[in-house]
Amino acid sequence: MGKSICYLRIKLIFLVILLSQGIEITAQDCEQPNYCDRLCWSPQGNHPAQSNPAATDPSHIIVHHSGDNLIWPVGTDFKMVVQAYWDQHVNTNGWADIGYNWLIDRNGVIYEGRGDGVRGAHFSCMNQSTTGICLIGNFELEAPSAAALNKLKDLTAWEASDKNLDVLTPSRHNNSQLDLFPLSGHRDGNSSPAPQSCASGTVCPGLNLYNLLPLARVDVGNYQCYNGNPNLLDCTDAINLTCGEMYSGEASVDSSSVFSYACNNWTETGPERVHIVTPVGDGPLKAELSGFSGDLDVYILGSCDPLDCLGTVSSNAAIYEEAKAGQSYFVVVDSDDGSSGAYQLLVSCSTPVGTGDIALGSLITVFPNPTSNWLNYRMSMEAKLEKIEIISVLGQIHLVEDHQGSIDVSHLPAGTYFLRFTDQFNRMASLKWVKN
Ligand SMILES: [Zn+2]
Structure with missing residues (x-):
């Protein structure tokens, strides 16, 4: 006991020294969300784990749906549903265990399948270096619930920060010989040329879930715990703009602290500069860039938060149809590719x-x-x-x-x-x- 307190103290002193020298300390990984383990969903103990699990270090998280031929009614006992999948995978398919690493029901409850760091049976014979998460339901027939999606993101944020995966950038998945986002859908493996692949054109995880994966990646990228990047915007020196007056911006030397906005699904690697405008009439607010070189984007935010991105973004403009008179909006110019050239910015207000x-x-x-x-x-x-x-x-x-x-x-x-x-x-x- 005495030894561990002493050790903690040394760690704390070390931390203080690091902080006082201004050395950057990587934030902690995202926490693993709570889950219902095997004993929780199979209290009788009659759905055992395999005896010789194969370890794998996931480079990719593969999302599935269970694809059942029904929409599970309210009040479904999902523990029994998980038991049924185990039974199907083990007794019908002849697998060693339930195929997925994790399952999530519509209420947002996570169930432990094979668990962390174990090779599963879910990705068309290309399971090495993956972890499989199955959302229970058929997302060709319905849309996933917000509770289930949020747990998928929490689980991804933990897994990605724990394994140092950059969820926003595709990377090589060796076993499938494909460049895949570290958060991908089962169907993304359909085009694999790998000789051992048994891909057969699956629609899994269902279009309604598959179409939400780009936004889920951006949302995970915005988790403060993820890779220690807080994705925080500094609005203290926001430049005041007047509706209808062209503003000429200098090449930005401001810092690059935001890497993604909720309005799109690409990353911003360059510096951003913040402006503020307050329309006097209700109706569309449009921010338009001109006279710039490099790759600049512009965003309209409802508050000083990249997640509060409003309206739609195109290559050099952003428009928000429902702006309110008297409310202030932040207009952010951000460079996509690291360039930070001069620009002109015109904000049109109603x-x-x-x-x-x-x-x-x-x-x-x-x-x-x-x-x-x-x-x-x-x-x-x-x-x-x-x-x-x-x-x-x-x-x-x-x-x-x-x-x-x-x-x-x-x-x-x-x-x-x-x-x-x-x-x-x-x-x-x-x-x-x-x-x-
Ligand atoms: Zn699948």
Whole structure:
């Protein structure tokens, strides 16, 4: 006892020395989630483990579904279901044990199959260096539950941090001769050229689960415990942007602390720079990059959290349709490939129609402002428009024919205009708008 306390003390002192010298200490691995072990799901002890398990060091986690011909009803005794799979695998298939390393039911309960570090029987005769996780259900017929998916991610985060697997980058799985993500579906092995493969075109783990694996990888990549990378964004020096005004950003020398965002499934290796914008109207918010070299991406976040990524991201723009007036959004420019070149950033916000009849003006927003080709407007249901006019600063009026929410303004010369809306009660509201 005395010896172990002393040892702990030495470790603590060592840790303090390391911290005071600013040496980076790798965070601990993610914790292994709780699970129902064999005695838990087979209390009678009549579903024994194999006597001579073959050890394997997993480089890849292979996801399965059980593919049963039914949707398990609420209240199913999943311990008995696991017993049935054991019986099938051992007594019908003639295997040494249940094929999977782990199983997860729809309530998020994890069951121990062959367990950690044991070669299973699940990946079409290419089981070396894999661990097999089976979600109980048929995900061609239904979608996996959130509880089950979360446990899959917890289990993956533990396994990946324990075995130092980079879940976001494909790596060679020698036994299948394929480059696979370290979190892959059974069907990813279908194309194996390996001579011993017995792949037969399986749909496992079912399309509804398979399609969620890219996002699951990103989510695991965002676990703070995973590889010690906290994926935290620093928003303290966020640059203020004004809607409609082009911002010229210098080549970023900011740090690279975020490697993934919830809006997509690729990794960001370069530095990121944070901006902040507060739209004055409800409706679409668009951030668009131009004039840059290298590989920059832009994201709109609802808070200073890469997991709170909003809307959709394309190669050089991000758009979030449901932005709210008065709420601040973080706009992050991040370089994908490590480059950190200069850029221009234009954030377009919806603009409320401000002057004129306040009641009418409050029902209409316009997007984007400024506009080059298509000007969009949105009205709440109560507004019944009679007329839309575009008025130049010289007072020249262009009547707008299209009342379908989009106006073609490509033919107008660049400059400042007023956009005037008139409703059925002859109320008018207008807004200053720039054509570029
Ligand atoms: Zn499978």
